[in-house]
Amino acid sequence: MAAGKHCKNPARFMDMQILRTGISLIVLLIAGIHPLLAGEISHRAGLELVSMWGTSSYEITFNDGTSRLEWPMNMKAVRETYVFTYNDRLELELGLISNAWRKNSDPMKDLDWIDESSNNGRAFHGGLDIYSQSELDSKILMINADARIFFFSYRPVAFGLLAGYNYQEMDYRAYNTAQVGYGPWQDHTLLINGPTINYGLEINSASFGLSCRLNLDNTLVITAEASALPYVKATDEDNHLRRSRVSHSACKGRGTELSISTIFNIYRNWNITTRCTRSRISTSGDQTQYWYGDDTGSPQDDTGTAVSNIDARIVQEIFQIDLGLGCKF
Secondary structure (H helix, E strand, O other): OOOOOOOOOHHHHHHHHHHHHHHHHHHHHHHHHOOOOHHHEEEEEEEEEEEEEEEEEEEEEEOOEEEEEEEEOOEEEEEEEEEEEEOOOEEEEEEEEEOOOEEOOOOEEEEEEEOHHHOOOOOOOOOOOEEEEEEEEEEEEEEEEEEEEEEEEEOOEEEEEEEEEEEEEEEEEEEEEEEEEOHHHHHHOEEEEEEEEEEEEEEEEEEEEEEEEEEEOOOEEEEEEEEEEEEEEEEEEEEEHHHOEEEEEEEEEEEEEEEEEEEEEEEOOEEEEEEEEEEEEEEEEEEEEEEOOOOOOOOOOOOOOEEEEEEEEEEEEEEEEEEEEEEEO
16 A cells, blocks of 8 residues: 555555455365366356546544545556356356556545634634645555346346455555635645655455346346445554644445446457446445654654544545456356
């Protein structure tokens, strides 16, 4: 992650172990049943270009007010997909979305509502007190492992169940911050050149839902799915470089996901694939802040100070469109 790797964090290590174990079990399952069902098996691999839009935000509430940081999800990436199918009824899918560091087209937004009663000399102000925007570099890694079983089929329509596990990691580097203070906070208006924040977010989630598939003469296959995410775990690290402060949030919650995808066969086993997905999660938990150096924004030396049990919420909403080429073999 941009703010530093976390291999020493036991919770994150366990999440990665669970992910690796799940993928390994699927691979072993495919390898194990392949010799037994060789006449009934097919494979599909594909490469897709991904465009996504949305926002991933975290909000904390403490004695002095509320602060919310909004990180844009406007990114381009590549998706690699492998699908194992048995008898058109059982389907196992592995997907990987990734990109390299690149400049984000939208800025990070930081909004602060401050309780003036705890700040001597500040008159009451009822609206937004401090707002800032920062330029960004970003990258993303998303891994999904899904299983579908179609238990009812009445050609050309089939209905089934979907279960999956998803891992997501986003990293941001914020710099060149423009900040504006309103009302009694006008003295906080300033420009900061250079790096300001490194931010990393990891999300683990499990999904369960319904899948409906329409197969038109094996030429066009349309799949619509609706899933609930009953388990979502989100952890992040926010390193405020100019304030020598690092914050860690740990949140849990739920989410939903809707998708529609198509496979259009164009020549022999080659096909064009499309996918449109909308997902949303909402989680809540606690944040801990630690000052590893002197905070220039406070009058005293804060080095070594820590504050815990800060109310935190991590919310994410993404709209995603994929377009690619696949091959069945």
